[in-house]
Amino acid sequence: MAAGGAGKVSVLLPTYEERHNLPLVVWLLVRTFQDSGIDFEIIIIDDGSPDGTQEVAEQLEKIYGSDKILLRPREKKLGLGTAYIHGMKYASGDFIVIMDADLSHHPKFIPEFIRKQKEGNFDIVSGTRYKGNGGVHGWDLKRKLISRGANFITQVLLRPGASDLTGSFRLYRKDVLQKLMEKCVSKGYVFQMEMIVRARQLGYTIGEVPISFVDRVYGESKLGGNEIVSFLKGLLTLFATT
Amino acid sequence: MTKLAQWLCGLALLGSAWAALALSPPGLRLPAPCRQALLPLPVYLLVAFGCYALATVGYRLATFNDCEEAAAELREHISAAREDLRRRGLRF
Numbered sequence: 427m428a429a430g431g432a433g434k435v436s437v438l439l440p441t442y443e444e445r446h447n448l449p450l451v452v453w454l455l456v457r458t459f460q461d462s463g464i465d466f467e468i469i470i471i472d473d474g475s476p477d478g479t480q481e482v483a484e485q486l487e488k489i490y491g492s493d494k495i496l497l498r499p500r501e502k503k504l505g506l507g508t509a510y511i512h513g514m515k516y517a518s519g520d521f522i523v524i525m526d527a528d529l530s531h532h533p534k535f536i537p538e539f540i541r542k543q544k545e546g547n548f549d550i551v552s553g554t555r556y557k558g559n560g561g562v563h564g565w566d567l568k569r570k571l572i573s574r575g576a577n578f579i580t581q582v583l584l585r586p587g588a589s590d591l592t593g594s595f596r597l598y599r600k601d602v603l604q605k606l607m608e609k610c611v612s613k614g615y616v617f618q619m620e621m622i623v624r625a626r627q628l629g630y631t632i633g634e635v636p637i638s639f640v641d642r643v644y645g646e647s648k649l650g651g652n653e654i655v656s657f658l659k660g661l662l663t664l665f666a667t668t
Numbered sequence: 669m670t671k672l673a674q675w676l677c678g679l680a681l682l683g684s685a686w687a688a689l690a691l692s693p694p695g696l697r698l699p700a701p702c703r704q705a706l707l708p709l710p711v712y713l714l715v716a717f718g719c720y721a722l723a724t725v726g727y728r729l730a731t732f733n734d735c736e737e738a739a740a741e742l743r744e745h746i747s748a749a750r751e752d753l754r755r756r757g758l759r760f
């Protein structure tokens with residue numbers, strides 16, 4: 427792919443306590459984009475992490491240059507949804523990639539997202555753990571069962587036309603993401619789900635690329651009973667209102 | 669129409685069709701064997717759907733890809749990244 431031919435990509439990286447993961451994911455991103463000749467910028471939105479993520483981010487800015495690494499921190503932990511909105515304000519790309527900074531999403535899939543986008547001129551390309559070669563690493567049977575069960579119920583109730591509703595590794599056309607952000611009100615996993623449901627309502631097209639999800643190596647994971655209850659609540663809300 | 673409304677419409681439609689056929693007054697009744705088969709139909713459908721759900725989730729659970737290669741590859745990439753970043757002067 428020739429430089430510039432794909433359009434510029436802005437990657438939004440929200441971070442909270444990711445000082446171990448952030449440099450690694452940025453390094454992988456830069457290498458991926460350089461190898462495939464895609465124009466890019468990385469926007470890091472750190473919510474005042476007490477572990478010094480911001481300090482590492484500043485070092486990365488020095489290494490790669492402030493045209494490639496944009497630091498747009500916020501004072502305190504204000505949540506993931508608003509972090510995307512905040513970061514998007516500074517994005518200059520034609521496409522926006524949203525991903526986790528905890529290395530569970532490998533940047534190598536981004537060129538595939540872009541290829542897919544071109545192939546069908548899609549408004550959104552969503553990574554999926556539930557199709558083709560997609561999958562997860564590091565989950566025990568219980569977590570897999572919850573994931574598969576939740577996905578089945580969601581498919582039956584909402585018929586969303588996309589196989590991975592709760593995943594957060596996606597590419598959006600910039601204007602499409604802006605529209606969707608204005609409409610979506612949910613929090614947590616439900617937010618990702620609502621994005622797809624609203625996208626369908628607004629008539630946007632969605633392509634899918636199988637991804638492998640490798641559970642975080644560094645840092646805490648936090649799927650508990652609370653998450654399941656709020657997921658079900660959110661699902662029923664979407665079921666009754668959309 | 670919301671998804672909930674779609675479901676209610678569908679259920680109402682099927683339900684009234686079933687009720688009309690299975691519970692009709694004596695004069696308009698279907699032949700007895702037909703009725704006999706119709707009466708428990710909703711229960712059969714429910715059980716069939718339950719089986720389908722269990723089988724689908726069970727199958728997908730059993731075939732959930734474990735991505736060992738992806739994890740191994742990531743480990744390699746991480747050590748390459750560490751080495752290169754250190755060379756560029758990053759203090760972890």
Ligand SMILES: Nc1nc2c(ncn2[C@@H]2O[C@H](COP(=O)(O)OP(=O)(O)OP(=O)(O)O)[C@@H](O)[C@H]2O)c(=O)[nH]1
Nearest residue numbers: 440441442471473505506509526527528646647648
């Ligand atoms: N800026 C910002 N980033 C956040 C916040 N909460 C989470 N993040 C980041 O969002 C991404 C996803 O969060 P995770 O904690 O990995 O959530 P998850 O993937 O659902 O759960 P685990 O990986 O199992 O812990 C990571 O890059 C986090 O650092 C927040 O309040 N503000």
Ligand SMILES: [Mg+2]
Nearest residue numbers: 526528530642
């Ligand atoms: Mg994560």
